[in-house]
Amino acid sequence: MTFQPDRGLEQEDVDKRVETAIDENDVVLFMKGTEIMPQCGYSQRALELIGKHRDEYETVDTLESLEEYRNALSEHSGWETIPQTFVEGEFVGGSDVLSELDERGELSETLAGE
Numbered sequence: 608m609t610f611q612p613d614r615g616l617e618q619e620d621v622d623k624r625v626e627t628a629i630d631e632n633d634v635v636l637f638m639k640g641t642e643i644m645p646q647c648g649y650s651q652r653a654l655e656l657i658g659k660h661r662d663e664y665e666t667v668d669t670l671e672s673l674e675e676y677r678n679a680l681s682e683h684s685g686w687e688t689i690p691q692t693f694v695e696g697e698f699v700g701g702s703d704v705l706s707e708l709d710e711r712g713e714l715s716e717t718l719a720g721e
Contacts, residue, residue, distance in 0.1 A: 621675035634664035
C-alpha cells in the first residue's frame, strides 16, 4: 500500500474537524504527519517544543487533505502555512513562533493558557 497525500476530504468535513479540534482541546497542533512520524522538519520542531512543556496535547495530521486544511485553518488564524498551534482556541503560531517563545522563556506559560 502506498501513501497518497492530499487524497482530498470535502472542505465542509475538514472545516468541522478543525473547529472541533480547536474547541475541544486545550492545545492542538495541526501538522504534517503524526507524532510518531512527522513529515516535515517544521512539524517535528513544533512537536519537540510543545513536548518540552506539555505532556497532553492533541495533534492533527493535515496531509490527509492538505489544501482543505490550509483553507480551514486560514479562517481561524489568517495563516496558510502548517504547522499551526492553538491554545484554548487562540492561534499561537507555527514552529518559528514557538521557538521564539521558548527562547524568551514564555512558551511554558503560553501553552498553559496563561
